[in-house]
Amino acid sequence: MNESSIVRRNDWSGRILFLLLTLFGLLMLAPLVYLTSTAFKPKAELFLFPPRFFVMNPTLLNFTDLLSVTESSLVPFSRYIFNSIIVAGSVVIGGIAIGSMAAYPLSKHKGMPFGRLIFKMIILALMFAPAVTQIPQYLVMTELGMMNTYWALILPGLASPIGLFLMKQFLDQIPDALLEAARIDGANEVHTFRKIIFPLLQPAVATYALFSFIAAWNDSWSASVFTTSDQMKTLPFAIMSISGGVNDIARAGAMAASSFLMIIPTLVVFIVTQRKVMETMAHSGIKG
Amino acid sequence: MSEVIARTSTGKKQKAASLKPGLWAQIVRYRMSYLFLAPFMLLFIMFTVVPVFTAIGLSFTYYNILESPRWVGLLNYKTLFVNDDIFLKAVGNTLKFAVITGPVGYCMSFVLAWLIHQIPHKYRFFYTLCFYTPAITSGTAVAVVWAYLFSGDRYGMINSWAIRLGILDEPWLWLKDVKTILPVLILVSLWMSMGVGFLAFLAGLANVSREMYEAATIDGVKYRWQELWYVTLPAMKPQLLFGAVLTIVSSLQVFDISVALAGNPSTLYAGHVIMTHLNDYAFVRFEMGYAAAIAVVLFLLMVGLNRFIFNILGDKE
Numbered sequence: 001m002n003e004s005s006i007v008r009r010n011d012w013s014g015r016i017l018f019l020l021l022t023l024f025g026l027l028m029l030a031p032l033v034y035l036t037s038t039a040f041k042p043k044a045e046l047f048l049f050p051p052r053f054f055v056m057n058p059t060l061l062n063f064t065d066l067l068s069v070t071e072s073s074l075v076p077f078s079r080y081i082f083n084s085i086i087v088a089g090s091v092v093i094g095g096i097a098i099g100s101m102a103a104y105p106l107s108k109h110k111g112m113p114f115g116r117l118i119f120k121m122i123i124l125a126l127m128f129a130p131a132v133t134q135i136p137q138y139l140v141m142t143e144l145g146m147m148n149t150y151w152a153l154i155l156p157g158l159a160s161p162i163g164l165f166l167m168k169q170f171l172d173q174i175p176d177a178l179l180e181a182a183r184i185d186g187a188n189e190v191h192t193f194r195k196i197i198f199p200l201l202q203p204a205v206a207t208y209a210l211f212s213f214i215a216a217w218n219d220s221w222s223a224s225v226f227t228t229s230d231q232m233k234t235l236p237f238a239i240m241s242i243s244g245g246v247n248d249i250a251r252a253g254a255m256a257a258s259s260f261l262m263i264i265p266t267l268v269v270f271i272v273t274q275r276k277v278m279e280t281m282a283h284s285g286i287k288g
Numbered sequence: 289m290s291e292v293i294a295r296t297s298t299g300k301k302q303k304a305a306s307l308k309p310g311l312w313a314q315i316v317r318y319r320m321s322y323l324f325l326a327p328f329m330l331l332f333i334m335f336t337v338v339p340v341f342t343a344i345g346l347s348f349t350y351y352n353i354l355e356s357p358r359w360v361g362l363l364n365y366k367t368l369f370v371n372d373d374i375f376l377k378a379v380g381n382t383l384k385f386a387v388i389t390g391p392v393g394y395c396m397s398f399v400l401a402w403l404i405h406q407i408p409h410k411y412r413f414f415y416t417l418c419f420y421t422p423a424i425t426s427g428t429a430v431a432v433v434w435a436y437l438f439s440g441d442r443y444g445m446i447n448s449w450a451i452r453l454g455i456l457d458e459p460w461l462w463l464k465d466v467k468t469i470l471p472v473l474i475l476v477s478l479w480m481s482m483g484v485g486f487l488a489f490l491a492g493l494a495n496v497s498r499e500m501y502e503a504a505t506i507d508g509v510k511y512r513w514q515e516l517w518y519v520t521l522p523a524m525k526p527q528l529l530f531g532a533v534l535t536i537v538s539s540l541q542v543f544d545i546s547v548a549l550a551g552n553p554s555t556l557y558a559g560h561v562i563m564t565h566l567n568d569y570a571f572v573r574f575e576m577g578y579a580a581a582i583a584v585v586l587f588l589l590m591v592g593l594n595r596f597i598f599n600i601l602g603d604k605e
Binding site: 014017018021022024025026028029031032034035038047049050051053097098099101102104105106109111112113115118121122124125126127128129130131132133134135136137138139140155156158159161162164189193211214217218220221224225235236239240252255256258259260262263266267270271274277278279280281282284285286287 | 311314315318320321322324325327328329331332334335336337338339340342343346400403404406407413414415416417418419420421422424425426427428429430432433434436437442443444445448452479484487488490491492494495524525526527529530533534536537538540541543544548563566570571576579580583584586587590591594595602
């Protein structure tokens with residue numbers, strides 16, 4: 001580690017920078033703190049004038065309200081949570097499986113014809129948002145009869161160029177000698193992949209898990225286009241449908257509560273994976 | 289002895305044979321590799337490659353899903369750029385938005401990552417969390433908070449503070465007023481812009497070897513900014529490129545935030561962006577051919593800008 005730290009140098013400019021960084025960090029967190037505080041506010045405080053930033057008498061009422069608000073509609077809130085978990089879970093697990101399998105030959109089978117071309121295509125795919133392909137995707141889904149199924153929400157998210165890119169870059173710095181040894185011992189490719197590559201790939205797998213979980217969990221678009229029945233919608237849709245538009249103050253508490261619930265899992269996944277993520281991101285550069 | 293010679297000669301023969309076999313033989317030899325690649329490539333082709341070409345094809349047609357596509361040549365593009373004022377407004381808004389959020393968000397990511405790198409190791413995680421958390425929160429969910437903060441009545445936190453401080457006399461309709469819609473969207477996006485690129489910068493900074501800094505000190509580098517300019521930045525070129533690619537893509541595809549905060553359509557289309565226009569034509573009016581033309585324009589914009597960035601930051605081969 002490079003030890004040129006501000007505090008150790010003990011100079012004034014360093015201290016001021018440290019202070020500014022802290023202030024700015026807290027400012028960045030402020031909206032999320034406000035959301036949390038709003039989620040626990042009782043009705044009386046939501047309508048308080050002038051509005052207060054922090055909650056005074058925290059209550060869980062908004063969370064129980066959330067259940068009753070959605071009870072009156074046909075689909076219970078728990079159904080949206082269930083859908084979101086199924087979709088995000090499948091995208092993460094399936095994506096790790098096919099992504100790590102694809103990264104192995106791209107990184108370690110150098111002589112493979114078209115290998116470089118395929119990797120160039122992956123880089124090209126990094127350069128545009130999947131959103132530009134949404135119309136044909138919609139047509140494909142309709143054609144295959146996958147509308148209103150979990151397949152429509154899961155399949156397009158599985159082949160993630162950025163995930164494959166990160167795994168391949170990470171594998172590149174694992175010495176080939178390890179693989180040679182396994183081959184001399186007579187291990188076949190499947191065995192090499194399962195017993196050597198996949199365990200070594202763990203940091204990149206954790207990173208993939210983080211990024212694809214965030215993408216799938218926060219994705220409001222797929223469910224709004226690929227599903228028409230409320231039974232199949234995911235959490236972002238639920239949040240939008242709780243309010244009759246964001247200015248509907250009557251449900252402000254329930255909305256803050258549902259948004260709060262929506263954000264917690266992404267935060268937990270980041271905290272769990274962060275160490276391995278930083279290890280992987282060190283190899284994220286594009287050589288151009 | 290003769291055995292050894294025989295062996296080396298057959299070895300040579302094998303080598304010669306494997307050096308120039310037909311392409312097909314090579315492909316057969318690597319069949320396991322393709323098997324490993326197959327699931328990914330199948331989905332990648334189905335949901336990325338084919339859709340790109342289909343979108344390009346559709347953009348030359350009139351297609352409303354009910355009838356089969358009818359070839360109209362360049363008509364969609366002509367309509368887009370000549371007759372569709374709202375599209376031009378959307379392009380203008382998107383570019384205004386991207387020109388600010390892209391470079392500012394990118395520089396902010398780097399500067400913050402660099403500052404975090406200067407503090408002792410044990411405190412770094414807290415700061416990383418502060419800046420990265422907004423980027424991983426759902427746009428739909430955080431739009432709720434920002435809508436409360438920028439609420440147009442006296443209950444809105446920002447209005448309430450501004451009035452108390454005497455900046456405003458009466459509540460300002462932040463998300464309804466043409467003057468403030470885009471600035472608010474830009475602010476919220478900047479708040480969310482320390483994402484994957486930021487993490488890549490942080491990791492890249494940690495990986496610049498100590499020897500390089502030591503060598504630089506011997507060469508007469510004294511100040512922190514010299515270290516940054518002569519050692520850190522050149523060593524991090526690949527991460528900088530990776531971050532730039534992600535920034536360009538995300539700043540041009542702004543959508544969630546715009547719809548959730550400003551509504552669709554927003555007041556006088558002040559928050560209308562290319563993606564909202566695309567979504568409007570594709571999934572509200574079902575004019576798929578026209579919408580595909582919008583998608584192609586967006587695609588070319590993203591790939592074109594990225595090619596440009598590659599020329600600047602990429603290593604010339």
